[in-house]
Amino acid sequence: MSQPQATAPRPRPVPRTVEVVAVSDVSPSYRRVRFVAPELIQADVGAAITIKLLFPNAEPGARPHGRPFTLCGFDALTGEFDVDFVLHDHAGVAVAWARQARPGATLQMFGPRGAGDATPEDARHVVLVGDATALPAIGVIASRLAPYVKADVLVEVPSLADVRPLSSPAALDVEWLVAEPGDPRPLARAVRKLPVDDVDRWWVAAELGVVREVRAHLLEERGVPAARVRATPYWKAGVDEDVFHDERHAEMDRAR
Template identity: 35%
Template sequence: MPLLHVTAVHPVTPRVVRVRFTGDGLDDFTTWPDQQLKLLFPRPGHPVPDLPADQSDRYGMAWYQAYRAIPEAERPWLRSYTVRDHHPGTHEVDVDFVLHDHPGPATRWARTAAPGDTLGRYGPSAVYRKTLGRSDWLLLAGDETAIPAIAGHLAALPAGTRVTAYVEVDGPAEEQPLDTAADLDLHWVHRHSPPGLGTALLDAVRAATPPTGSPYAWLAGEAGAVRAVRRHLIDERGVEERRIDFTGYWRHALTQDDPPTDDDLAEARERVATD
């Protein structure tokens, strides 16, 4: 498993910090929108191990089996993140970290990250590469954790593509530039409740008058909010399930280490059914 080494850290907004990494394999790093990285954060006193990466491993899971075999007290925390940008000339990638109010291991690490710090990396794997479906217009909706993926999609869209985007953030200070050649109708949604508790994103999408034509929707962010927006699109807007790509990036009051809830399991079944 390749290691990532921090080369630079700088704040993007009061709640988002961007960390630039270098490491083996980033010189010929194939890119696409919404690239998912598995990052391994070391436990105190235990450096990130160099896990095996067997090229003959068809499904790329040898590293995970080796990871699970590490005693729990020493096993790094595993979290999923999106590549924000790639710098092939310097063999570097940027990853944005949202600094949550109730910090887990990733937020704690990001708050003190400095050049020379090291994380483990798995991916991005082309096995998980997905493209947006064909449509008359695109709907992109999510919270601040989805901004890197939304930015990647927007940057890749050609001129003339009709896109409506709703991005939920704490307030104006959390808004970020999003460059695109597409015909973008961007709405920043300012929440009035703690992240994961309110309905600001759902309310904004529900109140909107959508463009004409058949949409394709891409939704990501807090799992409960994503499910609510998806259900609205299906039940109230008549959007076909197969025309919605949705992912719960995080769960209010839960971490990736916690077992899946009944809603999480139902979401997984629906994702498999629509893939």
């Protein structure tokens, strides 16, 4: 009896070098860094919107800090793309790097990959919900929606000065929210006001506590099937990304 052949291990991904070509502030809370990756010239990235940038670690010999970002404005002719950094007050390694980024600076990067199933191809009505960290992803997802799609969009930004146009072939109904002092849950409250009956996909990305509250509301209080909800905690209040990484993936596994 023949023995089944062992599956060859998948090769470990190798990071590519990306170089800064331009830096601009698109609003008070967002700094846009334009990178070039020569290996991506003429590349077909498909529906991928996620990259991981590797930031230097101050500890000698320690691994770099990996941070996920949304791939925006990709130009296959030049290999250039944008990354929008949210300039948090509680700045971590990524924001600290972005504040001093200049043309010619380099980083290592994995990707692009992932997020091809953000919205099903047959969806007719979608709801996109996110805080400041999710705005770049919402912008990319909205730009790829089909013209026949209706999309309700809820975005929480630090200030009205951070509001920006969202371009899409679809019919967008966008509500911008600004969190007031002592009101940490405007997104969750706004979701409660939305009808749920004909929504094919709920896409939610925000702080862990907000994501948990919105998901529980949709599934437990409104009876939305879990298969229609894609909820991703992008960050956790008071916790560094290096620490939160494993917890985020465990949270997403439990939500499946």
